[in-house]
Amino acid sequence: xxxxxxxxxxxxxxxxxxxxxxxxxxxPPGTRLSEETLAAEFxxxxxxxxxxxxRLEDEGLVISQHGVGTIVTDVDPGEMARTYDxxxxxxxxxxxxxxxxxxxxxxxxxxxxLTRGEALLTNPExxxxxxxxxxxxxxxxxxxxxxxxxDTSERLYYRTARIWLKATSHLDLTEEIAIFLAELRDxxxxxxxxxxxxxxxxRRAHISLCIARVNAARG
Amino acid sequence: xxxxxxxxxxxxxxxxxxxxxxxxxxxPPGTRLSEETLAAEFxxxxxxxxxxxxRLEDEGLVISQHGVGTIVTDVDPGEMARTYDxxxxxxxxxxxxxxxxxxxxxxxxxxxxLTRGEALLTNPExxxxxxxxxxxxxxxxxxxxxxxxxDTSERLYYRTARIWLKATSHLDLTEEIAIFLAELRDxxxxxxxxxxxxxxxxRRAHISLCIARVNAARG
DNA sequence: AAAGCTTTAGTTGTGCACAACCTTTATGCG
DNA sequence: CGCATAAAGGTTGTGCACAACTAAAGCTTT
Numbered sequence: 001x002x003x004x005x006x007x008x009x010x011x012x013x014x015x016x017x018x019x020x021x022x023x024x025x026x027x028p029p030g031t032r033l034s035e036e037t038l039a040a041e042f043x044x045x046x047x048x049x050x051x052x053x054x055r056l057e058d059e060g061l062v063i064s065q066h067g068v069g070t071i072v073t074d075v076d077p078g079e080m081a082r083t084y085d086x087x088x089x090x091x092x093x094x095x096x097x098x099x100x101x102x103x104x105x106x107x108x109x110x111x112x113x114l115t116r117g118e119a120l121l122t123n124p125e126x127x128x129x130x131x132x133x134x135x136x137x138x139x140x141x142x143x144x145x146x147x148x149x150x151d152t153s154e155r156l157y158y159r160t161a162r163i164w165l166k167a168t169s170h171l172d173l174t175e176e177i178a179i180f181l182a183e184l185r186d187x188x189x190x191x192x193x194x195x196x197x198x199x200x201x202x203r204r205a206h207i208s209l210c211i212a213r214v215n216a217a218r219g
Numbered sequence: 220x221x222x223x224x225x226x227x228x229x230x231x232x233x234x235x236x237x238x239x240x241x242x243x244x245x246x247p248p249g250t251r252l253s254e255e256t257l258a259a260e261f262x263x264x265x266x267x268x269x270x271x272x273x274r275l276e277d278e279g280l281v282i283s284q285h286g287v288g289t290i291v292t293d294v295d296p297g298e299m300a301r302t303y304d305x306x307x308x309x310x311x312x313x314x315x316x317x318x319x320x321x322x323x324x325x326x327x328x329x330x331x332x333l334t335r336g337e338a339l340l341t342n343p344e345x346x347x348x349x350x351x352x353x354x355x356x357x358x359x360x361x362x363x364x365x366x367x368x369x370d371t372s373e374r375l376y377y378r379t380a381r382i383w384l385k386a387t388s389h390l391d392l393t394e395e396i397a398i399f400l401a402e403l404r405d406x407x408x409x410x411x412x413x414x415x416x417x418x419x420x421x422r423r424a425h426i427s428l429c430i431a432r433v434n435a436a437r438g
Numbered sequence: 439a440a441a442g443c444t445t446t447a448g449t450t451g452t453g454c455a456c457a458a459c460c461t462t463t464a465t466g467c468g
Numbered sequence: 469c470g471c472a473t474a475a476a477g478g479t480t481g482t483g484c485a486c487a488a489c490t491a492a493a494g495c496t497t498t
Contacts, residue, residue, distance in 0.1 A: 005285055005459095007481060035450070045483045050450085051273055058274055066224055066450050067489030083367040085316050089308075097304050148302040148378070152371050159367070224489095226451060254480070264453045269480085285480050286459030 007048070014042055014052045022061050022072055023161040024130055029074030033062065060159055077218065080163050081211070083156055088207040090153045091140070095200025098145040102194040109139060110191040114184045120177050129177060130165050136184070140203050143196055167214040179209070226267070233261055233271045241280050241291055242380040243349055248293030252281065279378055296437065299382050300430070302375055307426040309372045310359070314419025317364040321413040328358060329410040333403045336396070343392050349384050352399065359406075359422050362415055386433045398428070 018038075021027050039049045053070055056062045064070045100106070113136050120129055137157050141150045168176050183206040190198035237257075240246050258268045272289055275281045283289045319325070332355050339348055356376050360369045387395050402425040409417035 005481095007285060007458095032449090034448090046450090047482050047484090051481095054270055054273060055277055058277060064450065065490085066226060067448085068491080069449055079366055082317055082365040086312070086365060086367045086371070089312055089316070093305070093308055097308070098301055146301040146305060147298055148305045148375055152305070152375070156367055156371070224451095226488095251479090253478090265480090266452050266454090270451095283480065284460085286478085287461080288479055 010044070010048065011051060014044075014049065015055060017042075018052060018056060019059075019061065019158055020134075022056070023134070023158055023165070024127060025162060025165055027072045029072050029162070031072040032069040033072065035070065059155060075159070075163065080160060081215070083160050084207065084211045084214075087153065087156050087160065088204055088211070090149065090156070091207055092200055092204040093149060094141065094144045094146075094153070094203070095197035097149055099196035099200070100143055100145055102143075102191055102196055102199075106143075107188075107191045110184070110188045113139065114181070114188055117177070117181050117184050121174070121181075124173050124177060126165070126169055126173060129168070129173070129180065130161075133164075133180065134161065140187075140199075143199060164210065164214065167217045170217055171213070179206075179213075229263070229267065230270060233268065234274060236261075237271060237275060238278075238280065238377055239353075241275070242353070242377055242384070243346060244381060244384055246291045248291050248381070250291040251288040252291065254289065278374060294378070294382060299379060300434070302379050303426065303430045303433075306372065306375050306379065307423055307430070309368065309375070310426055311419055311423040312368060313360065313363045313365075313372070313422070314416035316368055318415035318419070319362055319364055321362075321410055321415055321418075325362075326407075326410045329403075329407045332358065333400070333407055336400050336403045339396050340393075340400075343396060345384070345388055345392060348387070348392070348396055348399065349380070352383075353380065355403070359418075362418060383429065383433065386436045389436055390432070398425075398432075 018027075018033075027033065033053070035046045035049055035053065039046045042049065053062060053064060057064055057070075060073060060075075062070050062072055113132070116132055120132065138154070141153045144150060183202065186202045186206075187199055190196075190202055237246075237252075246252065252272070254265045254268055254272065258265045261268065272281060272283060276283055276289075279292060279294075281289050281291055332351070335351055339351065357373070360372045363369060402421065405421040405425075406418055409415075409421050
């Protein structure tokens, strides 16, 4: 017996796997995903896999067209900018709506992120940066007890993550790592002060900077 | 040929129909929805219907349990309160993130809502109030061009709509209508001033009041 | 050679039969 | 009578075969 039902666990696993591949640009926008091929890879039939693709479609990451295929979406820059606007506001709300009490354990996690971030400098890789950024984002949303805020923030994060990654690959990787490290240091400082609102404000500020940077990279 | 593909149109139709039934308490929390019965009612097989139920499950309105059934959820009061907190903030953001220009047509729509609201006084019905409130909510989100904000607000609205309705049925209906009318009047005033931020603030304020009222009804 | 039609390969959508599972009811034993 | 066990009915989950559909390649005709 598993904690969750077998089917639900597999659903979550496949969903997370495909979402990660899309957001890490393993499947760049325009890629055609074959239900049959994916089903074979994951050792199931099309039926459970279609449930996963349906959710990805609801989340705006793919779009299924009858007779054509299931295609990874590419997002309108204007809509992306507006989504970032909302993400920025939500990041600030994490500090105001049911913030958690900052424990020693949380501070230690913040310190761990910084350590791992600094390790990126010795061996700079875009994918490693993206993965750590993704993990750090989840850490950030875990600082509120407001489930709706968490879910919404994550939903929007995964919708915009690809754009950030695409823009990053056009920028100087080492510089991007340095910027990320700066955020981690500011964040750690806020956590050490046991100030959840300050931590949220750090995230908010860096999303603002990220918006400006991506806009500048586009022209 | 239809504008959308046939399948997608039907999906949206079924989804909207079931979501409305759940939020209007036609299917109160705990109700067991039979896939086969619903499929028969809508003239399809289980397959397309399961796609609809899967989305409703992702939205938190039902939960499917293998061997048991698909059951309409009932929500934890604490989580509901936190969801309302977020909804309040999002309502305020509608005025700040890409607000639309208030046109004469929009003002006319606001006036129309007021007229229809006043009509409720002569024949008070909970369902009619709930339906108008739902329609008015969509009108409110249409005042921003930010798609993500619109989608998120609606998603959260449908997640909390039932709770409001359940609480309302324990309160004085005529008084609830009067409160709703006051919101419509305040809103109309803001629209006539062509002030989108003011309109958003009106909504924000009334969500705050709604939270207090629901809390008072429970305690 | 070019344009239009037909064919063909490949994809997602649908319906059905069955498997897996849970709950309730019936039954047999102490 | 009480309790445990089994059996039955009903529900969601899965796999498969086929339908509906699209796009591209190939063929025919001008």
